[in-house]
Amino acid sequence: MRTGYLYHEIFGWHDTGTFVGDMPSDPGAGLQPYMNYENPETKKRIHELIVVSGLIEDLIRIPVRAASETELATVHTKEHIARIKKESASRLGGDGGDLTTPFAKGGYEIAAMAAGGAIELFEAVLNGDVDNGYALIRPPGHHAVSETGMGYCIFSNLAVAIGVAKKTHKKDLRVAVVDWDVHHGNGTESIFLNDPNVLTISLHQDQLYPHDTGSVDVVGVGTNINIPLPPGTGHGGYYYAFDEVVIPAIKQFKPDIIAVASGFDSSVYDPLGRMLVTAEGYRVMTRKLMDVASQVCAGKLMMTHEGGYSASYAPFCGLFVLEELCGVKKLADPFAHGNNYPGHELKEHEKRIIDEAKKLVSNL
Numbered sequence: 373m374r375t376g377y378l379y380h381e382i383f384g385w386h387d388t389g390t391f392v393g394d395m396p397s398d399p400g401a402g403l404q405p406y407m408n409y410e411n412p413e414t415k416k417r418i419h420e421l422i423v424v425s426g427l428i429e430d431l432i433r434i435p436v437r438a439a440s441e442t443e444l445a446t447v448h449t450k451e452h453i454a455r456i457k458k459e460s461a462s463r464l465g466g467d468g469g470d471l472t473t474p475f476a477k478g479g480y481e482i483a484a485m486a487a488g489g490a491i492e493l494f495e496a497v498l499n500g501d502v503d504n505g506y507a508l509i510r511p512p513g514h515h516a517v518s519e520t521g522m523g524y525c526i527f528s529n530l531a532v533a534i535g536v537a538k539k540t541h542k543k544d545l546r547v548a549v550v551d552w553d554v555h556h557g558n559g560t561e562s563i564f565l566n567d568p569n570v571l572t573i574s575l576h577q578d579q580l581y582p583h584d585t586g587s588v589d590v591v592g593v594g595t596n597i598n599i600p601l602p603p604g605t606g607h608g609g610y611y612y613a614f615d616e617v618v619i620p621a622i623k624q625f626k627p628d629i630i631a632v633a634s635g636f637d638s639s640v641y642d643p644l645g646r647m648l649v650t651a652e653g654y655r656v657m658t659r660k661l662m663d664v665a666s667q668v669c670a671g672k673l674m675m676t677h678e679g680g681y682s683a684s685y686a687p688f689c690g691l692f693v694l695e696e697l698c699g700v701k702k703l704a705d706p707f708a709h710g711n712n713y714p715g716h717e718l719k720e721h722e723k724r725i726i727d728e729a730k731k732l733v734s735n736l
């Protein structure tokens with residue numbers, strides 16, 4: 373496989389400040405300055421493992437560029453873009469829009485690079501320059517809605533890539549988005565909720581973040597599927613959701629390309645999520661998508677990076693996904709005992725909600 377890979381050191385320079393997890397430090401409340409959950413380490417360490425393992429030799433590096441304002445405006449309001457740009461130029465930087473998405477001076481330029489990275493990889497896969505690929509970009513994007521950023525996301529990177537491709541290729545380009553980040557892909561959902569040519573499927577921990585989106589009954593024009601999984605869902609639940617909902621939906625929809633909003637916070641060791649997916653689980657889900665992509669869209673499959681907050685484990689999730697994409701095996705998972713934790717079997721309360729989402733497939 374010719375697998376594209378995109379990363380730039382500037383993504384590690386996006387400065388989210390000395391938060392305490394997702395809280396600003398506050399001595400009065402006992403919140404000692406520490407580190408934002410969303411910090412450079414996980415992403416830097418995914419990249420460094422890809423280099424140190426030698427996998428980098430099997431990947432085709434794709435250069436990163438900044439998205440233009442016109443490109444960002446395919447899915448974002450001019451006001452949002454202008455506000456981020458203005459705050460980014462000030463000495464202390466600004467915030468994506470919800471006061472928990474801080475960025476330092478220059479944050480606009482880095483966020484535009486993340487969106488531009490998504491555009492470049494999407495183009496490369498769509499054009500057939502590479503067969504598939506992964507854009508390891510930061511800040512993430514899937515929570516950002518048209519008029520504001522939120523949840524660590526400034527611009528909706530993948531949505532921008534789709535918006536641009538619709539302009540440069542064809543307006544009715546059909547895209548299937550699969551979001552396996554543990555949080556609901558509310559931004560991508562809201563941007564394309566009324567677009568019959570973009571299928572958005574989000575598998576997420578029920579009501580984790582945002583607390584009030586992601587329910588199974590939000591369907592828009594019929595091309596949005598939410599699978600709000602209960603906390604504790606393991607491989608049994610995820611594979612059942614893929615086999616019964618995600619794959620049949622993609623087959624029914626017949627996209628020109630499949631795009632994944634890839635978060636590794638559904639992993640068993642993630643500090644924010646309460647799910648059980650391991651590196652092997654991410655590898656299997658990647659394989660399932662590669663198989664359906666080869667059936668419906670000549671294998672065209674691209675992924676953009678979203679969340680994932682275990683600095684020790686996210687690198688192995690990333691490595692396994694990229695190994696599977698390019699068909700090369702480099703390392704075993706040193707944390708593989710997570711595959712044997714109890715709870716991986718499909719449970720009745722997981723099956724119930726997945727079967728509920730399954731009913732939406734026939735409407736496509």
Ligand SMILES: [Zn+2]
Binds near residue numbers: 554678680
């Ligand atoms: Zn997430």
